[in-house]
Amino acid sequence: EASAKVIDGKLVAKQIRDEIAAEVSRMKESAGIVPGLAVILVGDRKDSATYVRNKKKACESVGINSFEVHLPEESTEQEVLKSILGFNDDPSVHGILVQLPLPSHMNEENILNAVSIEKDVDGFHPLNTGRLAMRGREPLFVPCTPKGCIELLHRYGIDIKGKRAVVIGRSNIVGMPVALLLQNEDATVSIIHSRTKNPEDITRQADIIISAVGQPNMVRGKWIKPGAVVIDVGINPVEDAAHPRGYRLVGDVCYEEACKVASAVTPVPGGVGPMTIAMLLANTLSAAKRAYNLA
Amino acid sequence: EASAKVIDGKLVAKQIRDEIAAEVSRMKESAGIVPGLAVILVGDRKDSATYVRNKKKACESVGINSFEVHLPEESTEQEVLKSILGFNDDPSVHGILVQLPLPSHMNEENILNAVSIEKDVDGFHPLNTGRLAMRGREPLFVPCTPKGCIELLHRYGIDIKGKRAVVIGRSNIVGMPVALLLQNEDATVSIIHSRTKNPEDITRQADIIISAVGQPNMVRGKWIKPGAVVIDVGINPVEDAAHPRGYRLVGDVCYEEACKVASAVTPVPGGVGPMTIAMLLANTLSAAKRAYNLA
Numbered sequence A, B: 001e002a003s004a005k006v007i008d009g010k011l012v013a014k015q016i017r018d019e020i021a022a023e024v025s026r027m028k029e030s031a032g033i034v035p036g037l038a039v040i041l042v043g044d045r046k047d048s049a050t051y052v053r054n055k056k057k058a059c060e061s062v063g064i065n066s067f068e069v070h071l072p073e074e075s076t077e078q079e080v081l082k083s084i085l086g087f088n089d090d091p092s093v094h095g096i097l098v099q100l101p102l103p104s105h106m107n108e109e110n111i112l113n114a115v116s117i118e119k120d121v122d123g124f125h126p127l128n129t130g131r132l133a134m135r136g137r138e139p140l141f142v143p144c145t146p147k148g149c150i151e152l153l154h155r156y157g158i159d160i161k162g163k164r165a166v167v168i169g170r171s172n173i174v175g176m177p178v179a180l181l182l183q184n185e186d187a188t189v190s191i192i193h194s195r196t197k198n199p200e201d202i203t204r205q206a207d208i209i210i211s212a213v214g215q216p217n218m219v220r221g222k223w224i225k226p227g228a229v230v231i232d233v234g235i236n237p238v239e240d241a242a243h244p245r246g247y248r249l250v251g252d253v254c255y256e257e258a259c260k261v262a263s264a265v266t267p268v269p270g271g272v273g274p275m276t277i278a279m280l281l282a283n284t285l286s287a288a289k290r291a292y293n294l295a
């Protein structure tokens, strides 16, 4: 009796990457330009190393050049800033990404603010956030995960305008920007966070729920209005002896229950995750186009 | 049977201005510093001229220097920018305010972006908005009207944390920043705008309603949950033959009805309006303190 449509982020991301690959190859042929993405990784977190490797692989697969700087955990803020400033000045680099989280002895704000706003493909610079929040202003880049969520809604023909939308989570990198994007598309938006009482009373009113919390199975079937669309950003490892690595990844949403109530749901994995990287490639491509004043 | 407490913005604004006057006079005596506010007015709108006059008077009343440039309607954007750049460089000016709206042939974004972020006492620079929207970042200035709304809640001892708050309106200068401020204080916030269906279903759930729409008497008694707090930012002229000028000013909220349902309400006039100017003075004072590295 599971009736929800599965929103296939993997498939959509593949389509988008194909579109990007075609455009990158046209740019190379017609103008001799190859977009370039620089990634700065500090320290030895395994998950961060995996993310960076995936991003580099994704670049290669669409013909975008990738550059990497890997600095040791005990680097100084100055050394990170030096790498950023080098990439800011390098005309073959169109996008710069600092893999988060940074070691705790560094000031994340200082470091992110150093990325040239024209190369801020993560869209984390406060000037980009400010423009995203303001009517009549356009950010140079929209953060990748939020952009990926909205792109999924668009590609599945889901109306946003005039709908009630509830975002669970208010982080700088997912919750808050995705709420702003929904509002820019004329949804009526409510934001739930850890201080919200009875969140299920609010989610039950939503036509669209986007969850970015980091709590496995928090959003139960009874939190969801029948027919609502549910986008699950959460990526949470839960112990599972049956899996080779001893754990598996689940979202914030109880997927089996959601499938019975919602009209459409993203799975985890294979939902928002692949879209994030696709949007990073899209932002890098548009940074390169902007650098050369191409359409 | 009107039972709501009247939130007396005029009284609170007076207290704040007295506090500011005392601090300005201490600064002058101890450090020889006098805060200065520069106001740029373009064109001949009567309402704008009145606002500017009131701001200058308010400066005088607390001992803040005020500077004014009045440019003709047909000025070029360049001429406005020139005035702004002059004030940016002038060490006796700590705050710069461009009275809005600007004539339609000017690009408001370009002009507001030219104001040095250290002197942006209106808090309209996108970098300030971005910082306001981001957790862990602090804007240099919070926009005056939104700041005034929150200050009223504080001074009347109204809890915000964990409460449901609904903001009606999403403008850059009132609705959006006041929603961000409420969220920063851990309210669960929903934003209503012109595309929202059945807004009264949402407002009726709110512990705190802040209305910034510009529609006389839109918020009726039955929109309000019994015991809610209502902050009315709207200032709307309605025809009234009994008044000497032929009109009177009302808010967005049907005041008589609200008084019977809410636990506390701001009147119009005498609610948020006087707070806006008090917050402008407060921002100018803090700009001057920051310029001289005073506490």
Ligand SMILES: NC(=O)C1=CN([C@@H]2O[C@H](COP(=O)(O)OP(=O)(O)OC[C@H]3O[C@@H](n4cnc5c(N)ncnc54)[C@H](OP(=O)(O)O)[C@@H]3O)[C@@H](O)[C@H]2O)C=CC1
Pocket: A145, A168, A169, A170, A171, A172, A173, A174, A175, A192, A193, A194, A195, A196, A199, A212, A213, A214, A215, A233, A234, A235, A236, A272, A273, A274, A276
């Ligand atoms: N698919 C992808 O590509 C990506 C996935 N993610 C995943 O998305 C999730 C969120 O990431 P991120 O935004 O960075 O996380 P953060 O930890 O920065 O933010 C989590 C947010 O959830 C809120 N929250 C925490 N507990 C609760 C609760 N019980 N009820 C309601 N709200 C709660 C927090 O509230 P408060 O503000 O009050 O603390 C906070 O706003 C994670 O699982 C992460 O792995 C993240 C980025 C990309």
Ligand SMILES: NC(=O)C1=CN([C@@H]2O[C@H](COP(=O)(O)OP(=O)(O)OC[C@H]3O[C@@H](n4cnc5c(N)ncnc54)[C@H](OP(=O)(O)O)[C@@H]3O)[C@@H](O)[C@H]2O)C=CC1
Pocket: B145, B168, B169, B170, B171, B172, B173, B174, B175, B192, B193, B194, B195, B196, B199, B212, B213, B214, B215, B233, B234, B235, B236, B272, B273, B274, B276
């Ligand atoms: N007390 C003070 O010091 C100040 C008072 N004001 C007053 O506050 C009011 C709002 O000002 P401002 O923010 O500049 O105005 P704007 O016109 O810029 O914004 C009005 C907002 O209200 C929304 N809106 C319009 N009609 C409706 C409706 N029927 N239902 C729901 N929402 C609606 C609009 O939605 P959408 O975005 O969809 O168009 C918009 O977001 C005005 O009356 C103004 O005079 C303003 C500044 C200072």
